[in-house]
Amino acid sequence: MKHLILGNGPTGVIAAETLRKADRHAEIMMVGSEPEPPYSRMAIPYLLEGNIDESGTYLRKADGHFESLQIDNRIGVATAVNAADKVVAFADGSTESYDKLLIATGSHPICPPIPGVDLPHVHTCWTLADARAIAARAGAGTRVVQVGAGFIGCIILEALAKRGVDLTVVELGDRMVPRMMTPKAGAMIKHWVESKGVRVVTEARVERIDASSSQTPSLLETVKGLLGHAQADAPSSVMTVTLSTGERIECDLVIVSAGVRPNIGFLDGSGIAVGLGVLTDRHMQSSVADVYAAGDVAEAPDLFSGTPMVSAIQPNAADQARIAALNMAGKSVPHGGVMAINVLDTLGLISSSFGQWEGVTGGDGVEVADPDSHRYISLQFKDDVLVGATSIGLTQHVGVLRGLIQSQVSLGDWKQALMHDPLRAMDAYLASVQKPGVLHDQTHGHAQAVC
Amino acid sequence: MLKSLYIDPEKCTGCLQCEMACSLENTGIFNPSQSRIKVFSFEDAGRKVPYTCTQCDEAWCMQACPVDAIKLDKHTGAKVVEEETCVGCKVCTISCPFGTINYVAETGKVQKCDLCGGDPACAAACPTEAITFVDANWTGLERMRTWAARANEASL
Numbered sequence: 361m362k363h364l365i366l367g368n369g370p371t372g373v374i375a376a377e378t379l380r381k382a383d384r385h386a387e388i389m390m391v392g393s394e395p396e397p398p399y400s401r402m403a404i405p406y407l408l409e410g411n412i413d414e415s416g417t418y419l420r421k422a423d424g425h426f427e428s429l430q431i432d433n434r435i436g437v438a439t440a441v442n443a444a445d446k447v448v449a450f451a452d453g454s455t456e457s458y459d460k461l462l463i464a465t466g467s468h469p470i471c472p473p474i475p476g477v478d479l480p481h482v483h484t485c486w487t488l489a490d491a492r493a494i495a496a497r498a499g500a501g502t503r504v505v506q507v508g509a510g511f512i513g514c515i516i517l518e519a520l521a522k523r524g525v526d527l528t529v530v531e532l533g534d535r536m537v538p539r540m541m542t543p544k545a546g547a548m549i550k551h552w553v554e555s556k557g558v559r560v561v562t563e564a565r566v567e568r569i570d571a572s573s574s575q576t577p578s579l580l581e582t583v584k585g586l587l588g589h590a591q592a593d594a595p596s597s598v599m600t601v602t603l604s605t606g607e608r609i610e611c612d613l614v615i616v617s618a619g620v621r622p623n624i625g626f627l628d629g630s631g632i633a634v635g636l637g638v639l640t641d642r643h644m645q646s647s648v649a650d651v652y653a654a655g656d657v658a659e660a661p662d663l664f665s666g667t668p669m670v671s672a673i674q675p676n677a678a679d680q681a682r683i684a685a686l687n688m689a690g691k692s693v694p695h696g697g698v699m700a701i702n703v704l705d706t707l708g709l710i711s712s713s714f715g716q717w718e719g720v721t722g723g724d725g726v727e728v729a730d731p732d733s734h735r736y737i738s739l740q741f742k743d744d745v746l747v748g749a750t751s752i753g754l755t756q757h758v759g760v761l762r763g764l765i766q767s768q769v770s771l772g773d774w775k776q777a778l779m780h781d782p783l784r785a786m787d788a789y790l791a792s793v794q795k796p797g798v799l800h801d802q803t804h805g806h807a808q809a810v811c
Numbered sequence: 812m813l814k815s816l817y818i819d820p821e822k823c824t825g826c827l828q829c830e831m832a833c834s835l836e837n838t839g840i841f842n843p844s845q846s847r848i849k850v851f852s853f854e855d856a857g858r859k860v861p862y863t864c865t866q867c868d869e870a871w872c873m874q875a876c877p878v879d880a881i882k883l884d885k886h887t888g889a890k891v892v893e894e895e896t897c898v899g900c901k902v903c904t905i906s907c908p909f910g911t912i913n914y915v916a917e918t919g920k921v922q923k924c925d926l927c928g929g930d931p932a933c934a935a936a937c938p939t940e941a942i943t944f945v946d947a948n949w950t951g952l953e954r955m956r957t958w959a960a961r962a963n964e965a966s967l
């Protein structure tokens with residue numbers, strides 16, 4: 361049995377390890393397209409902050425980890441899949457056959473069609489290579505314009521602020537993290553971030569980016585670069601960012617964080633059904649037998665309605681990788697359904713959101729905000745089942761919000777108690793979810809998937 | 812034979828010795844707010860429910876960690892946070908559906924029960940045997956369910 365895994369991010373690595381656990385003898389090959397050892401994108405902000413070095417981003421830290429598990433980790437760019445013959449073609453002209461294939465190629469950042477987006481000091485923040493380019497440019501006082509204040513944008517905002525840059529964030533929506541936070545919570549985060557010295561411009565679009573002086577680096581910059589002192593050097597070339605409001609902002613570095621899209625281009629003509637990502641069933645199998653997908657690249661049934669959903673977050677990558685691998689190894693294990701869960705730290709303000717945090721039609725909810733103490737909670741229900749939650753300033757036992765939503769447990773009288781005091785979520789959890797059999801009987805719960 | 816924490820809320824008087832012992836063991840000072848075991852109080856029913864990680868087999872926290880900072884201690888079965896490796900991203904705190912791994916702003920890291928390396932201070936400190944450290948021959952889920960049944964009875 362030969363398992364071929366395309367992509368060696370968290371999804372590829374967890375799938376490979378799970379496969380090895382399930383089958384001691386199978387051949388496992390994992391192919392990634394970046395030159396570094398398998399690493400975790402979401403550790404990049406901590407690299408930019410100087411908390412860790414590049415090796416701190418590596419998914420597995422022990423030398424020889426993959427060799428010891430007989431996981432063949434290679435570098436290559438998949439360019440086509442021939443599902444009929446079970447062969448994958450790579451950019452270097454080589455091919456690789458498989459018995460079972462896992463597509464774990466993740467996603468790529470969207471580059472909006474803004475004139476000037478291809479200038480040298482305009483970067484996305486997605487790979488270690490991006491991180492190096494940003495680190496070389498962004499030092500104390502560097503003027504940075506960040507395009508987009510979504511989830512990833514807000515995470516790197518923190519890292520940039522810690523580098524001491526002079527930061528302006530431009531967001532199309534009316535608040536920060538509009539796809540993860542309720543209007544009130546998004547506004548509270550904006551207020552907090554501004555009070556920490558970051559300028560936030562909402563309801564504005566970047567119209568164009570112009571180089572306002574010579575793009576050739578100064579002699580000093582070149583020499584510093586040659587000496588390896590490129591970090592935080594005074595940038596010589598500046599740009600002007602023009603907003604839809606008419607405002608023009610001069611800056612040294614532009615970081616584009618405008619969302620991501622699954623890496624499915626190489627599947628054109630393969631017959632593998634795609635929507636936004638690779639469409640899968642609950643067993644993470646694609647429309648084609650023996651071809652599976654998981655992680656950022658997969659579009660799998662969601663927890664609530666079963667409609668396909670792309671979920672580009674780390675915990676989802678870990679969950680789906682495990683389920684896909686177990687099924688590839690011949691164990692029929694269904695995934696409980698995709699559910700969005702996010703946690704964010706914006707300059708010390710911690711926020712999180714879960715599931716259908718924006719609420720559902722016909723449902724009801726409760727929202728309590730205390731802007732002065734920077735605390736907020738919103739719980740959303742359908743009948744007496746919790747379906748979504750948003751919080752700011754809540755760090756103790758926050759995971760039970762996932763537990764309550766995922767187990768889809770009937771809260772009974774506890775719903776009224778929560779409508780009255782949503783901060784009693786932990787009590788409601790202890791009283792409702794932790795009943796014998798609740799985790800077990802849930803046909804949609806993750807817990808069932810792992811029994 | 813692995814041992815695990817066995818909690819019987821019926822026997823808990825809410826004296827909070829466990830929280831004191833846990834914080835002392837792990838932070839060097841008596842500070843229940845830093846305890847990894849927490850006693851929940853159901854005022855109306857006058858019931859107390861000690862609650863901490865069951866070291867579940869699914870290990871949602873360990874699976875979700877992006878930097879491999881949570882390790883399985885093979886001797887105790889505990890899932891242990893390696894402080895030097897943890898970057899404080901908090902993804903584990905929202906992944907654990909039991910809410911038993913938490914972020915600590917003061918350290919910038921997460922913390923959870925690690926069974927004190929095989930000699931849990933909470934169990935040693937509990938005067939009523941509401942918390943005991945016993946042979947674990949059940950799976951994580953069964954353990955959770957049995958304990959949960961008790962937690963539930965206690966909270967009614």
Ligand SMILES: Cc1cc2nc3c(=O)[nH]c(=O)nc-3n(C[C@H](O)[C@H](O)[C@H](O)COP(=O)(O)OP(=O)(O)OC[C@H]3O[C@@H](n4cnc5c(N)ncnc54)[C@H](O)[C@@H]3O)c2cc1C
Pocket residue numbers: 366367368369370371372391392393394400401402403404405436437438439464465466467485486487512515516623626654655656657671672673674675677703900902
């Ligand atoms: C700065 C930043 C911060 C983040 N913070 C968080 C956070 O706080 N919380 C959270 O939940 N998520 C966060 N994320 C998202 C998280 O990193 C992703 O959800 C996760 O990496 C998905 O894992 P994956 O393995 O599916 O995809 P990826 O990590 O993208 O890995 C895909 C792999 O496939 C390879 N590949 C791509 N195309 C091909 C090809 N054609 N052939 C071969 N290999 C290919 C790539 O090289 C890569 O190795 C963050 C991301 C970034 C960039």
